[in-house]
Amino acid sequence: MRRHLIEERPHWRATAETFGFRFADMYGTKYWDESAMIAFTLEEIERHIEDPSGDLHQMCLELADRAAADERLLARLGIPGAHHAYVAASWRNRAQEPSLYGRFDLAYNGTGPAKLLEYNADTPTGLYEAAVFQWLWLEDCVRSGALPPGTDQFNSIQEHLVERLCLMPQTSILHVAGAVDNVEDGGTLSYVADCALQAGFRVKMLAMSDIGLDAQGRFTDLDDLVIDRMFKLHPWEWMFGEAYGEHLAQSDCAMMEPPWKAMLSTKAILPLLWEMFPGHPNLLPAYFEDDPRAQGLRDYARKPLFSREGENVTLVRHGRTETVDGPHGAGRFVVQAATPLFQTRHGHVVIGSWIVGDTPCGIGLREDTSAITMNMSRFIPHIITP
């Protein structure tokens, strides 16, 4: 695993425009950064990223299977009591409510096993740039001779997304809901809509707040059509607490990600996985903050059960403390042993390992000057050296 400097394609911004990549620059700074790339060996990808991602996914499913039958475990995962039955029923019905995707964030620096930092099981973003723009970049670089023939990439994400969507019941429109006006979430929503179209779905996009309710408690779109199946880029923990949360169980709406993913999209899985699989090479020691064993960790990250983009994360290493502010300071926290990330003088790299259905099928890398990856981090492409 090495970081290389590489020349930017002269036309990449035009290409981004053509392919609808509207957030290549975000918040006034470069987000897509092809001035550098990370090169892996095939062995690093297959043995240290792909296989462990598949194992971690299976471990998460085992945790979900236990939790669905154990109210106490659901409570520890942070599922509100009023929604236990809804979440558990969704797990039992998972053949009809399949998961589309998720992203493991892994620490890996080319030596030793990759370590799970967290699992974005419900509303992961960074999908389009990993699945599409990174793929286009490599095709361009090989075509122009900037990279040698035979250069590869761990990336069949879109192929798996379309295939997964293809196998889902398509009798109804797929409503794709979320913050459609937000540049990054809107990009992810549009991309999912595009994949669903390719899979044969009819698709309709709408803002989360535009969803309505009919007298029978069914969700409706702006044309007053009942929403039968919905992809939502809106976290379950938010939906549970919002006004329509009480109608979820009766709405007869198949959701993607399904409600059972709420059991996995919380940092509470970190201590619970460590409890179930103590010493597993791809896990870091982790405890709920009120567990006395948490005091034993000298270098650690303190994370809220629910937060995004590094918000409210505190990193303590060698007696020094780094904190990212955020709005999630109130709830419960977990404490996870710190681990080194891949680091160069340009910053720290976290590996986002994509699971589509049950298959690890690609990665996207984010580099940040801080050791806590935030929404200002840059996406850099990767290759597998021939």
Added chain:
Amino acid sequence: MKRSDFIAIGVVCGAAATALLWHRPNDPGTPAAPEEMVFAGGSSAVDDCVGAGIGRNTCAADYQRALAAHQAQAPVFTSAEGCQVATDSTCEARPAAAGSGVSAGAVFVPVMAGFVLSPLRGQTGSGAYVSTPVYASRTTRGSYRALADLGRDKDDQSSATGGAGGGWSSNGKRPRPATLSPYAPSAGANVKTSSVSRHGFGSSGFGGGG
């Protein structure tokens, strides 16, 4: 190889994501020839196929075969507009294949709307059929056109094979009139109702991705 050798890319939130959809066509149009079955538009192609009494696995395989034909043989254009004029379909961007002579990285192809099952020539009634892609007409709502009828003459047949960039270009020829109409979609999905309230989601925050 650890990466896909092909991906199709709609212009995100552009033509492909808005023009294909919404409501079922009110006018089913001219009935298709009885030996041809078109699965497109009304609902999803695969589900329409299942609704016609064909097994889901068979339908999914038929869809995949049509998709493969689409990927290998759909006409390729250097501009979205040229593509739309020549094919009378909504078009989407696709990365130019290596060696296609297109430098900017993108070419345009019509969006596949579904597939048509046609009996093998001379074998009507035998149960043997082929699955090929169909494309929604922009000018005749609810009508579809087979791959073979997309704005070209029979003389161009030889240039149709050879994959993306294999000799297609916008030649100004108009496509044949669209005549295929879809198999009747299943009822009971997305029923029309009346909303009693709205805005019950979204109060927690804006932009929940991470």
